[in-house]
Amino acid sequence: MTIDLEALFIDLHRNPELSFQEVRTAGIAAGHLRDLGLEVTEGVGRTGVVGVLANGAGPVVWARADMDALPVVEESGLPYASTATGIDAEGHEVGVMHACGHDMHVTAMIGAVEELVRTRDEWSGTLVVVIQPAEEFGAGARAMLDDGALDRFPRPDVVIGQHVTPFPAGMIGVRPGPQMSASDGLHVVLHGRGGHGSRPHSTIDPVVMAAATVMRLQTVVSREVDPHDLAVVTVGAIHAGTKNNIIPAEATLDLSLRYPDDALRTKVLAKVERVIKAEAMASGATEEPTIETLHTLPATINDDEATERATAAFRAAFGDENVIDPGLFTGSEDVSWFARDAGVPLVFWFWGGIAPARYAAAVAQGTVDSEIATNHSPFFAVEIHPTIEVGVQALTVAAREFLG
Ligand SMILES: [Zn+2]
Numbered sequence: 001m002t003i004d005l006e007a008l009f010i011d012l013h014r015n016p017e018l019s020f021q022e023v024r025t026a027g028i029a030a031g032h033l034r035d036l037g038l039e040v041t042e043g044v045g046r047t048g049v050v051g052v053l054a055n056g057a058g059p060v061v062w063a064r065a066d067m068d069a070l071p072v073v074e075e076s077g078l079p080y081a082s083t084a085t086g087i088d089a090e091g092h093e094v095g096v097m098h099a100c101g102h103d104m105h106v107t108a109m110i111g112a113v114e115e116l117v118r119t120r121d122e123w124s125g126t127l128v129v130v131i132q133p134a135e136e137f138g139a140g141a142r143a144m145l146d147d148g149a150l151d152r153f154p155r156p157d158v159v160i161g162q163h164v165t166p167f168p169a170g171m172i173g174v175r176p177g178p179q180m181s182a183s184d185g186l187h188v189v190l191h192g193r194g195g196h197g198s199r200p201h202s203t204i205d206p207v208v209m210a211a212a213t214v215m216r217l218q219t220v221v222s223r224e225v226d227p228h229d230l231a232v233v234t235v236g237a238i239h240a241g242t243k244n245n246i247i248p249a250e251a252t253l254d255l256s257l258r259y260p261d262d263a264l265r266t267k268v269l270a271k272v273e274r275v276i277k278a279e280a281m282a283s284g285a286t287e288e289p290t291i292e293t294l295h296t297l298p299a300t301i302n303d304d305e306a307t308e309r310a311t312a313a314f315r316a317a318f319g320d321e322n323v324i325d326p327g328l329f330t331g332s333e334d335v336s337w338f339a340r341d342a343g344v345p346l347v348f349w350f351w352g353g354i355a356p357a358r359y360a361a362a363v364a365q366g367t368v369d370s371e372i373a374t375n376h377s378p379f380f381a382v383e384i385h386p387t388i389e390v391g392v393q394a395l396t397v398a399a400r401e402f403l404g
């Protein structure tokens, strides 16, 4: 009996679940893994699932797929578009959509496991399938690790994973070294002293402090980071005050920071902190700003040697012309926590999900940016075939490369 992967994908797409609420999705994945003969543990890191396929002596490969959806109202126009709603972490009712393609990740993983089970006489070792929650919170991998994933299951020798992306279907994008940026989300509270708007001299005005801080933060990348390096400092939210004639007691800023590696991360974080504290001091604040880290995503850095092995295997399977270096992505991922905590190599790649003819037409017209919806867009639409088949094959090829 073979699993109907198209039906599985459409079912997951129609029934997306928000981060840490992936109960139905986890149950479906666990059911398939159990049917395929794996030893399955549910509820790892809240909603995570781990399946172990022990197949004799040899290396342990962890293959990870994330499964959460996003608070996005789907506008793809697909016949199987989601109309689901959910309650987000703040308690708001929101539309829910698999706008990042994690439905495809789960589908391809189940297909790859089926293939590896079918061919188990040809390899030996242990495959550990990690179905991860809450990637979009940057919290799911950490939750599974904090729940003892490395101690409760065979420890990996290598961690592999993949993400569907708006390349033509059939293409694989992979590179050794930095593949995706590190990211930190910071919540900053600037403490002033409130008072009457007519008596500014009796206050420490956090609105002016916030304005000066936002402007000075713009110089971190433009004046302090080497122009050859890539870094982003964005203040995405600023809040203070209630009324024109009241000077509030505090102001808050929410920052998103991106960098390709740990060294630049350390430098940029220190510079940002210095600017925030110095502007508070310049304003005469008597209390230091509070800087809280909302999330930390490490840089996704592919191990050189392991990635070269996987890339050679992809070239052999898909042809040289279908395996490209996609460059560094400014987006971020939490998959590398698994490899970092275990101290083992990571290989993470992208695979295309857009109909090749549609992609080629957009390239010809110079409209790729406007016509081809990216991940997180309400219009994001993955071509079912051959995306499923390529995703299954890529995972299988990479797993087989590292299994004995
Ligand atoms: Zn995403």
Ligand SMILES: [Zn+2]
Residues within 6 Å of the ligand: 100, 101, 102, 135, 163, 375
């Ligand atoms: Zn994603």
